[in-house]
Amino acid sequence: MAAKVFLIILGLSLLMTDVPVFDSVYALEGKTEVSMRFSVHEGVHRIVFEAQDESFIKNTVVTSTQNQIKVQFPSNLALAVQGNLDIEASLKGRTYVINPGHPFRTKLLQLTSPPRLSIDIVQVTKEESTQPGAKEGSSLHPIPNIRIVIDPGHGGYDLGVLSGEMREKEATLSLARAMESALSKKNRTAFLTRKADQFLSLTERAMFANQKSADIFISIHLTPSQSFAVYSSLAESAASDTMSEYSIISRQRHFIEKSRILAEGMSKAIKDEFKKDVIYRKMELPLLSSVGAAAVMIEIPTETVSDQAGKTKVLEVLFRGIALYANQ
């Protein structure tokens, strides 16, 4: 009798224990199986997506706005949710949308064995969330730890484009610094070709990028035009035979395909964010031709970076462009 009572009590206690249970499983053919689990520790919500396919996790893009986090998966998925998430979230097609319901900042980790994507959501005060640079620092694009060289265009006596009070050499430096700062906060390796208002030749910029063994080189410029422009090198036709004595040293030849992918990633990120067409040109730009890395030059409309909100959007675009390239 006592044994029966013991077994009943044991059974009831097991049922009451918070053992992870598969609440819902959508196992359909042609879909990647992804499991999602979460935990809360000292006010930090951690959501982990796990899949067998490493490329699936690599190509997942996470974006955040002030109120929402979007996890965009590369293909359709069968999501197995373990337990109850105490913040509002739902799967819409390939996108998992999370509404934390309070000001937040986030931290993203991409891990292997097994392939998984971890998102930490940290509650912050409203003031913290609206501080300049807060959003850049918390950008969630999964950028792997690659070496990124950021080149603020112009500098010193070379003012660049002038637009009212705005001078290109200063605007590009401001953007580049914010980008480097945000990447550093995420423990990414980023270098600036110039950190102050100084003139640097095109050769010096290229040499710097090559000395740093850059994986990615992004030269930031402005344009008075209304459209964004993305440039990559036309390295394959750098010099004709007759003019070989004047040919520009082209280290870019071996990276031309990578540069094309980076340029396309940037173009896509701009289109998605600004809903504008992007002009993509291949030209014989000596700076890009001399860099031994995936290299692009981006021209940003001056009106886009005239306020902090615009700058923040541009930074998001740059990070997303890098993420799209890195996850190809």
Add this chain to the structure above:
Amino acid sequence: MPINKRRILWVLVFILLFSGGIVGGYFYFSETFGNKPKGETIAEPQKQADDSSFVKIYFPSEGRLIMEERRVKRLGSVTVSGEEIVEEFLKGPSQRGRSDVPPGTKVLGLYFGTDGILYVDLSDDFRRNFHGDALSEFLLLKGLYESIISNVTGVDDVKILIEGKEMESIGGHFSVLYPLKNALTEGR
């Protein structure tokens, strides 16, 4: 004899009247057309036309090159012709609209090398007063290059000098350390 004298007299009178008519007519017509630039009516315009040429100048303007025909002094040697062309180019387009030709630029000299390269020495205004993006810089260089190449025979390539010195770039995007033909390879 009196008959002969009379005949001679009549002949002299006739000659005098004829000569007087010619002289009178000359002065009459001179007076009639006296307020107009006499010498230029026929001969001078012809002479001016002989001393001038029409050239095609390519200007960067609002994201493209526009061609204008300009009348210049008759083209001579490579350097004289080249200077005429560059001077016209630096004046900028006559049409309305924004032009990216740097204002205030002066031609300091032109030198024609045995390698077929025309060296164009410009004042620092060409670099200092340029504030365009990459496309504007490309079109500025392309316009100058095309204007020279299409009008001055014998020139294979063009190289820009600033204040007599080689300069890496005019606007921070393209190289002018080398002659322009190669640098202006157009992409897609």
